[in-house]
Amino acid sequence: MPKAGIIYNDIKPVAGRVAIELKDQLTSAGWDVCVTASIGGILGYSNPGSPVCHTPIEGLTPPGFDSEMKFAVVLGGDGTVLAASRLVAPCGIPMLTVNTGHMGFLTETYLNQLPQAMEQAMADDYQIEERAxxxxxxxxxxxxxxxxxxxxxxxxxxxxxxxxxxxxxxxxxxxxxxxxxxxxxxxxxxxxxxxxxxxxxxxxxxxxxxxxxxxxxxxxxxxxxxxxxxxxxxxxxxxxxxxxxxxxxxxxxxxxxxxxxxxxxxxxYSAKFIRLQSPEFFRVLREKLGWGLPHIAKPNSVEIP
Missing domain, CATH: 2.60.200.30 (Probable inorganic polyphosphate/atp-NAD kinase; domain 2)
Structure with missing residues (x-):
């Protein structure tokens, strides 16, 4: 039985709703599914009365998440992706990151594209990009x-x-x-x-x-x-x-x-991202940060006197 994980931002109702729907879909298709909130990967802050808060890196991995898991679907924004990477990187689990937030610089797809993304993920039709x-x-x-x-x-x-x-x-x-x-x-x-x-x-x-x-x-x-x-x-x-x-x-x-x-x-350890198409970093820079956009006043041609 193939195994998958779902990590969602539990302060966003839409992420929680989609997590339940996705678990039911995968379970019906014969998958073993583990679900957890991303809060487990949020480190938290020490306070003046407790300046030391040591949690071992490998101690953050949620129950049921292990190297046998084919992938984990991450539902949230960039903060959720950062938290999820700490949860799954020690096990080498690839992440399919789905944007339910704002910028979504680290996310691969959007909620309205999730059905097609899941078809590709379940069929192993993707590439893996590793990030240091x-x-x-x-x-x-x-x-x-x-x-x-x-x-x-x-x-x-x-x-x-x-x-x-x-x-x-x-x-x-x-x-x-x-x-x-x-x-x-x-x-x-x-x-x-x-x-x-x-x-x-x-x-x-x-x-x-x-x-x-x-x-x-x-x-x-x-x-x-x-x-x-x-x-x-x-x-x-x-x-x-x-x-x-x-x-x-x-x-x-x-x-x-x-x-x-x-x-x-x-x-x-490295963060492993599922890419549904060949990674194109410059495209992401252009779409998210406006890098390399053509100037409005750029002439179509140059006249030589």
Whole structure:
């Protein structure tokens, strides 16, 4: 009996309704179906009274989700996709992402196209695109206080965000550098179209094996985005007192104290996306962000005097 999963955003009634309908459809077709809400992949935030909240990366996988599962249908927006990737990446489960939100930059299809998408998925008529993820850890000495998988970016900043921070950052075997800024972003290629883009970082196509470090509002004309191989681990040491705040993928994080360090490296796990047609990243950039659209005033021809 083939096995499938459904992950839905439980705060959106339409996603919950479609999840029930889809489970009935798959069950009637002879599939074993596991259903879970995406909240299990939302990391949550620590608070001043509880600054440490350590959940192991592999501990987020929902019951019933395993490597035998052919695919998981994700119903929601980009935030749901980010949460779902943490739930299923350790098992290598491909995700068919269905947009019930707004931007839907990470989603593959829409609700009105779901019947055709399910036909293709059930018939194995698709490609799989792998996206690199980061393992993010907060360590005190050699003890892991907090860890998470990250598909988009890790952001480290002070409370409030507009306060200047100082960071010592060591990339791979290179000497540590000092950066003064409102915060820093470490982004994957997938995250290059998210917060990193807004902070002035470059857009990176998904298959390029790099990471990027982007200072947020740096207090220097020399501090700019840095692109480096994703084989290089990163250590970030906070200089500020009393603490900084780390946020992963915009939906969870923890406090980072002066004795802590943030360690990042490319994860052994990757996010696997079902593509119903050949991936076309530039098309998504054009449709979602308006990149490369023709200028209205562009002349049809050039007259040579």
């Amino acid at each position: 993820m980061l393992t993010v850890k907060v360590l005190r000495g050699e003890s892991v206080l907090w860890e998470a998988l990250c598909l988009n970016e890790m952001v480290l900043h002070r409370e409030p965000l507009t306060s200047m921070c100082h960071f010592e950052i060591a990339i791979g075997h290179h000497a540590a550098v000092d950066i003064a800024a409102d915060g820093v972003i470490v982004s994957t290629p997938t995250g290059s179209t998210a917060y990193s883009l807004s902070a002035g970082g470059p857009v990176v196509t998904p298959g390029v094996p790099i990471l990027q470090l982007v200072p947020i509002c740096p207090h220097s004309l020399a501090s700019r985005a840095l692109v480096f191989p994703d084989s290089e681990p990163i250590n970030i040491y906070p200089v500020n007192i009393p603490r900084l705040v780390m946020v992963v993928d915009g939906n969870g994080g923890c406090y980072v104290l002066p004795d802590d360090r943030v360690y990042l490296e490319r994860s052994l």
